[in-house]
Amino acid sequence: MATARPYYAEKGLSAAFYDTVTAADARLAGDLDIYAGLAPPGGTILELGAGTGRLTFGLAERGFSVMGVDIAPAMLAQASAKRAELAPEVAARVELKRGDMTALDLKRTFDLVICPYFTLAHVPRGAAWKNTFATASRHLKSGGLAAFHLPLLEIMRMPGPPDPSQPVLDQPAPSGGRLVLYVRERSFREDVGRMDQVMEYVEKDARGAVLRSSLERQVFYYTDPEPLAAGERLTVDRPPIPLGGVGEIYVFLKA
Structure with a gap:
């Protein structure tokens, strides 16, 4: 295949135009409502793969306290710039942090962990997926939910x-x-x-x-997420939620 830089690399255009692409992608319509419906009112949310903050800020505007984590500096720079333009009461409910979702340990727990917009699919299945489920489990309160948006195999x-x-x-x-x-x-x-x-x-x-x-x-990458999640004490909470005809949101419960 052609020589190409990785997606969301520092000097690439995928990060620079992330907001343009996601705003034009009708297949994401409704994901904010789905994630908001999984957390208790005013609850705490950890977002793995926050990108430029589309969901982070949307959830904060609905009254949730949100920690947005991303590994790409170019994405977080845009998120930080947008956070500065939020209403003070909304910005106060947002934290942004650079981190690797396969090895993250914030020493705190949340009501909900989300991994949206195919973020998990960007890392190789196997150890990286298992470690990401471990991260979700480690940061969830008992009875909390974890939601992962995955592309359809077909x-x-x-x-x-x-x-x-x-x-x-x-x-x-x-x-x-x-x-x-x-x-x-x-x-x-x-x-x-x-x-x-x-x-x-x-x-x-x-x-x-x-x-x-x-x-x-x-x-x-794709594999069946349920066995890997079960290995990290996350059980299936409901059938996968269809989104946009190209993916599904898998929801797991930490007992």
Whole structure:
């Protein structure tokens, strides 16, 4: 496959245009309501993979106290800038921290732990998944819930677009130009449950001239999460919640 930098890398465009892409993704519609419905009113929430704070701030605006953790400095920098613009009473309910969800220990517990927008799928199945479930269990109060949004396996198996030269996204960019997104390559390995695709981000000015571009490798992994969760004292709380036709939110209970 083509040489490409990792997704959400410091100099890539996937982090810079994260908000543009997620705002255009109708398949995420309703996820904030789902997560808010899993925590008690005014409760505490730990978000693993907070990104630029889309859910972190949305949940804080609904009265929850939220700790948002992410491993990517470029994402947290944007989240911190947006936090500074929040109403003081909302900002006071938000904490942001850089951390690795596979090895996190905050020495505190929460009413709800969420791992949204395919965050768990970004790390290899096996030890990394097991360790992330251990992190969720370690940070949950007894009776608390943990929610993980995972892609559907049949979607991961799908081939890429028939014509890689045709964009899969073309949206206004904050600069006044356009963000154009292509899927240049995609493959799936059944033996390791891994989807590997190369995306190209292209930013154009108002006249259509290319300002900058970035090839970035996006990788998703999948395996049955239930046995790994059970190994960390997390039991299935309800059937997976469908979201957007491309994923499901698995909800587990810590007894």
